[in-house]
Every structure is written in structure tokens, then in C-alpha cells.
Amino acid sequence: MQERKVVLTWEAIYDITDIANYIEAKFGITRADQFQSEIHKKIKDLELFGTMFLKTNLLYRSYSIYQKPFPPSIIFYIIKEPENEIHVLRIIREERDWEKLLTYQQSYTYP
Numbered sequence: 001m002q003e004r005k006v007v008l009t010w011e012a013i014y015d016i017t018d019i020a021n022y023i024e025a026k027f028g029i030t031r032a033d034q035f036q037s038e039i040h041k042k043i044k045d046l047e048l049f050g051t052m053f054l055k056t057n058l059l060y061r062s063y064s065i066y067q068k069p070f071p072p073s074i075i076f077y078i079i080k081e082p083e084n085e086i087h088v089l090r091i092i093r094e095e096r097d098w099e100k101l102l103t104y105q106q107s108y109t110y111p
Contacts, residue, residue, distance in 0.1 A: 004050060004085055005083075006047055010108070010109040010110065011090050011108055012089060015090055015092065020035055020036050038070075039070060042068065042070050046088070051066075053067060055067075056099070058103060060078055060108075065089065066079065073092060073093050074091070074094055087108075
């Protein structure tokens with residue numbers, strides 16, 4: 001397996017922040033911190049296992065968008081082979097219309 005660099009878009013960073021803020025408000029800071037630790041581990045796992053997850057039927061700039069389950073959310077990303085990178089585009093809750101959100105989003109921003 002090939003190790004790749006993982007890059008998060010601002011949109012993915014904001015998604016994580018929004019979910020953590022929601023969890024903190026509903027369940028407390030300990031659970032929010034646990035969520036952040038868990039999601040960062042799952043994102044780090046993409047370095048080695050990014051190609052193991054399902055592709056959606058959607059493309060972003062000619063790259064297939066992959067989805068990694070992280071219930072109750074899904075991590076969406078692309079693999080840029082020439083750069084040996086994985087770009088995490090969004091982290092979206094399962095119940096949201098993620099196909100519409102990903103189709104509507106025409107560009108992503110980077111830190």
C-alpha cells in the first residue's frame with residue numbers, strides 16, 4: 001500500500017468544527033474532544049487505505065469522489081495520483097442530501 005499525504009479543504013475543516021460544536025452543546029466537551037480525536041484518526045488512516053473505500057458516482061475536477069463511512073457522517077475525498085495526495089473535501093452527516101451538496105459545490109478552498 002502506498003502512503004499519501006492527506007490535505008483538508010477549508011470546507012472539511014469547517015464541517016469538523018461545526019459537528020464538534022454541535023456535539024459539545026448537546027453532549028459536553030469530553031464527547032466533542034473524543035469526536036475530534038476519532039475523526040482525525042480516520043482521516044489519517046486515509047494515507048494508507050484511501051483506495052479501499054467506495055467511489056460515489058460523482059466527480060470533482062475529473063477526480064472520482066470517494067466516501068469513507070464515519071457514522072453518523074461520511075468523509076468525502078478525492079485521490080490525486082500525480083501529487084500522491086488525498087484531498088478531503090467534506091465531512092457530511094449521512095441524513096443530509098450529500099449528493100446535492102457535493103454536486104452544487106464547484107470549487108473548494110485550501111488553507
